[in-house]
Amino acid sequence: MPDNFGQRLVSVIMNCLNCQKYLREAIDSVYSQTYQNWEIIFWDNASTDKSGEISRSYGEKVRYFRELETITLFAARNKALQKARGEYIAFLDCDDVWLPRKLEKQIPLFIDSQVGIVFCDVIYFNDKGESEILYSRRKYRTGHCFSSLLSDFFLSQPAIIIRRSALNDLTEWYDPRLPCSGDADLFLRIAYKWHLAMVNEPLAKWRLHAANLTSKRGYLVPEEFDLMLAKYLKLYPNFTSRYNREIRCLKILGATARARYFWEQGESHQARNALVSYIFSSTRALIYYLMTFFPRRLAKAFINRLRAIRIDPATDQ
Numbered sequence: 297m298p299d300n301f302g303q304r305l306v307s308v309i310m311n312c313l314n315c316q317k318y319l320r321e322a323i324d325s326v327y328s329q330t331y332q333n334w335e336i337i338f339w340d341n342a343s344t345d346k347s348g349e350i351s352r353s354y355g356e357k358v359r360y361f362r363e364l365e366t367i368t369l370f371a372a373r374n375k376a377l378q379k380a381r382g383e384y385i386a387f388l389d390c391d392d393v394w395l396p397r398k399l400e401k402q403i404p405l406f407i408d409s410q411v412g413i414v415f416c417d418v419i420y421f422n423d424k425g426e427s428e429i430l431y432s433r434r435k436y437r438t439g440h441c442f443s444s445l446l447s448d449f450f451l452s453q454p455a456i457i458i459r460r461s462a463l464n465d466l467t468e469w470y471d472p473r474l475p476c477s478g479d480a481d482l483f484l485r486i487a488y489k490w491h492l493a494m495v496n497e498p499l500a501k502w503r504l505h506a507a508n509l510t511s512k513r514g515y516l517v518p519e520e521f522d523l524m525l526a527k528y529l530k531l532y533p534n535f536t537s538r539y540n541r542e543i544r545c546l547k548i549l550g551a552t553a554r555a556r557y558f559w560e561q562g563e564s565h566q567a568r569n570a571l572v573s574y575i576f577s578s579t580r581a582l583i584y585y586l587m588t589f590f591p592r593r594l595a596k597a598f599i600n601r602l603r604a605i606r607i608d609p610a611t612d613q
Contacts, residue, residue, distance in 0.1 A: 303333060304333065304382075304383045304384065304403065305333050305334065305335065305381060305382040305383055305384075306331070306333065306334040306335075306382045306383075306384045306385075306386055306399055306403065306457070307334070307335055307336075307337055307380035307381060307382030307384070307385050307386070307460075308326055308334055308335065308336045308337065308386045308387070308388055309337050309339070309373060309376045309377065309380065309385060309386070309387050309388070310322070310323075310336055310337065310338045310339065310351075310376075310388055310389070310390060311339045311341060311369060311372050311373055311376060311389070311390075312338065312339065312340050312341060312343055312347045312351070312390050313340075313341040313342070313343055313347075313366060313369075314343045314344060314345045314347060315343070315345075315347050315390035315391065316343075316345045316346045316347045316350060317391070318390060318391040318503065319347055319350050319351065319390050320350060321393055322388055322389070322390050322391065322392060322393060323336065323350075323351065323354055323358065325388075325393045325394040325395070325396075326388065326394060327354070327357075328394075328396045329394065329396060329397075329398065329399050329400070330396055330397050330399070330400045331397075331398075331399035331400040331403060334357070334382070334386075334399065335357055335358075335359055335380075335381065335382065336351075336354075336357060336358040336359065337359055337361070337376045337377075337379050337380050338351045338358050338359065338360050338361065339361050339362075339363070339372050339373070339375060339376040340360065340361065340362040340363065341363050341366050341367060341369075341372050342362070342363045342364060342365050342366040347390070348360070348362060359379065361375070361376070361379060363375075368472050368475065369475065369478070370470035370471065370472045370474065370475070370478040371470075371472045373469075373470045373478070374469050374470050374472075377463070377469055377470075380460070382460065383459070383460050384403060384406065384457050384458065384459060384460060385457065385458045385459075385460055385463060386399070386456070386457045386458075387453055387454065387456060387479075388454055389453070389454065391503045391505070392454040392500065392501060392502050392503055393454075393500070393501040393503070394454070394499065394500050394501075395498065395499045395500065395501070397499065398416065398499035398500060399457075401416070401495045401497075401499060402414045402415075402416060402457050402495055402499070403457070405493040405494075405495065406457075406459055406493075408491070408493065410490065410491040411459070411490065411491045411492070411493045412458060412459045412461075412462030412486050412487070412489070412490025412491065412492075413451075413456060413457070413458050413459075413462070413483060413486055413487065413490060413491075413492045413493070414456075414457045414458075414492070414493045414494070414495070415436075415451055415452070415455040415456050415457075415492065415493075415494050415495075416455045416494065416495040416496075416497065416498065416499040416500060417429055417430055417431045417455070417495075417496060417497055417498040417499065418430040418431075418452040418454060418455045418498060418499075418500045418501065418502050419498045419500070419501045419502070420501075420502050420504055421501055421502070421503060421504065422503065422504045422505060423503075423505065429498055430452055430455075430498075430502075431496075434450055435448070435450060436450045436494065437450075437492070438491070438492050438493055438494050439491050439492065440487075440491055440492075441487050441491075441492045442484065442487045442488045443539065443542055445480075445483070445484050445487050446484060446539060446542040446543070446545075446546060447541070447542040447545035447546060448545060448549070449480045449484070449549075451479075451480070451483055452500070452502060453479050453502075454500040454501070454502050455499070455500050456483065458483075458486060459490070462486045462489070462490045463486070465486075465489060465490075466482075466485055466486070467531075469482065470482055471523075471524075471527070473520075473523055474520045474523060474524065475520075476517050476520055477517065477520040477521065477524060480524075481524050481527075484524070484528075485531070488531075488532065517549075517550050517553035517554060517557075518547070518550035518551060518553070518554050518570075520550075521546055521547065521549075521550040522550075525543060525546070547574075548574050548578050548580060548581055551570050551571055551573070551574055551581060552570075552571070552580060552581065552584055554567075554570040555567040555568070555570040555571045555584055555585075555588070556584070558570065559584075559587075559588055559592070562592070564588040564589070567584075567588045568585055568588050571584055571585040571588075572585070
C-alpha cells in the first residue's frame with residue numbers, strides 16, 4: 297500500500313429502517329476489515345425494532361444518529377453524509393456484507409488524483425444459497441465512464457467508495473426525488489468529471505430479497521430517468537447533442553424496467569404498453585415484448601438466460 301494511505305479515514309454510510317435481521321452480519325463485516333481506519337455513520341430512520349440497540353452495542357467507531365420520524369432514504373443519506381469525517385466515503389446497506397480485504401484493496405487506487413470512484417466485483421446472493429458474480433455477466437469500464445454509465449449503468453452500490461472531494465464538487469448530493477435511482481444519479485454526476493478505477497475481484501456481497509426497494513418500485517424508473525435527464529440538460533453543455541445515443545439507451549432501459557415490474561405483477565398488457573414505442577428500434581425491447589405473450593414461468597427462464605448472455609443496449613440497434 298502506498299505510504300500514508302493506511303492512515304486515511306473512511307466513513308462508512310449505513311442507513312437503517314428496521315434492519316435487525318441482518319444488521320450484525322453487516323456491521324461485523326466492517327469490523328472484520330484488514331484496513332482499520334474507518335468510522336460507521338449509522339443513520340437510524342426512526343426504526344421500531346432492535347436496530348438501534350444492536351448498532352449502539354458496538355462502541356465508539358459506530359457513530360449513531362436517529363431521526364424522530366421516518367424520512368425518505370436519500371434525504372437520510374444526505375444527513376448521514378453531513379456527519380462523515382472521512383477522506384473517502386463508502387456505502388453499506390444493512391442487509392449486505394463486505395469481504396475482509398475490501399478497503400485494503402480499494403483505497404490504494406485513489407493514489408491516482410483523477411479517480412473519484414473505486415469499485416469492485418460483487419457477489420449477488422439470496423437466502424437459498426444461490427449466488428452469482430456480477431461482472432461474470434456484466435460489462436464494465438474504467439477511466440472516464442460517464443457515457444457508458446449513462447447508457448448502461450453498471451455500478452453496484454456496496455462495491456463503491458468515493459473520494460470526498462469528488463462529492464464536494466457537486467451542487468447537490470442525493471436527489472430525494474429519485475427513490476429508485478438516487479444512487480445512480482449521484483455516481484453519474486461524479487463520473488462526469490472524475491475517473492473510475494476497479495479492483496477486479498469480489499469484495500462485497502449484495503443480498504437479494506423481496507424487500508429490495510427497486511423490486512417494489514420498478515414502475516417509477518422511467519419517470520426518474522426523465523428527471524435525471526432534465527437535470528443533466530441544465531448541468532452539462534450541449535448535453536442532448538453530445539449524448540443522444542446514450543439518452544436513447546437510457547429510455548429503453550427505463551421502459552424495460554417498467555415492463556418487467558408490470559410483468560412480475562401479472563399485468564402483461566401494461567408491460568407491452570411500456571415497450572411498444574421501442575420494439576421496432578431495439579432488440580432488447582422487442583424480446584421483452586414478445587416474452588409477455590408466453591407463460592411467465594417459461595418467459596422468466598428465457599429472460600434469465602438472456603441476461604446471462606447479455607445484450608448490450610449501447611450497441612443494440
